[in-house]
Amino acid sequence: xxxxxxxxxxxxxxxxxxxxxxxxxxxxxxxxxxxxxxxxxxxxxxxxxxxxxxxxxxxxxxxxxxxxxxxxxxxxxxxxxxxxxxxxxxxxxxxxxxxxxxxxxxxxxxxxxxxxxxxxxxxxxxxxxxxxxxxxxxxxxx
Numbered sequence: 001x002x003x004x005x006x007x008x009x010x011x012x013x014x015x016x017x018x019x020x021x022x023x024x025x026x027x028x029x030x031x032x033x034x035x036x037x038x039x040x041x042x043x044x045x046x047x048x049x050x051x052x053x054x055x056x057x058x059x060x061x062x063x064x065x066x067x068x069x070x071x072x073x074x075x076x077x078x079x080x081x082x083x084x085x086x087x088x089x090x091x092x093x094x095x096x097x098x099x100x101x102x103x104x105x106x107x108x109x110x111x112x113x114x115x116x117x118x119x120x121x122x123x124x125x126x127x128x129x130x131x132x133x134x135x136x137x138x139x140x141x142x
Contacts, residue, residue, distance in 0.1 A: 025053045026064045032071035040081035047112040049081075069111075073104050080116050087123070 025036045027049070041049035051057065052065045072094070076086045092100050101120060108116040 024063065025049065027074070028064065028066045029069050029071040029074055032074075034071075034074055034078055036078065036081065040078065043081045043083060044113045044115040047114075049111070051112075067110075069107055070103065073100070073107055076104060077107060077111065077113070077116070080113065087119070 023038055025038070025041060027034045027036060036049060036053075038054070041047075041053050053063065072092065076089065079086050089097060089100050089104065091097065095103065105117060105120045108114075108120060
């Protein structure tokens with residue numbers, strides 16, 4: 001990156017303007033486009049995105065790939081690629097929570113997101129909640 005463009009990016013950052021990623025990659029799902037940064041592609045890698053965009057595939061030159069996967073679930077995959085916890089899934093108008101989770105697992109497998117797949121198939125055990133002692137009834141001893 002030239003000094004001039006680095007200065008412009010720094011100035012834009014100082015002014016609070018949104019910055020575009022240095023290189024953006026586009027994933028088109030059934031006509032709906034999503035933009036991924038290099039960092040998102042590399043999260044939970046190796047995966048479909050690193051294979052398409054960060055290797056010698058033709059998609060790496062055009063920075064665009066097309067697939068027929070559901071655009072409804074992809075925002076949750078993109079959130080996962082940003083490092084967010086995506087569970088529990090929100091309600092979907094066209095599918096039950098069980099179907100949404102099953103479809104997310106299928107997409108995780110398709111995109112090669114093994115950490116997401118593992119998180120779906122082996123959810124963490126929630127911590128045991130015990131009532132605090134002040135909430136327990138007290139008994140007088142006779």
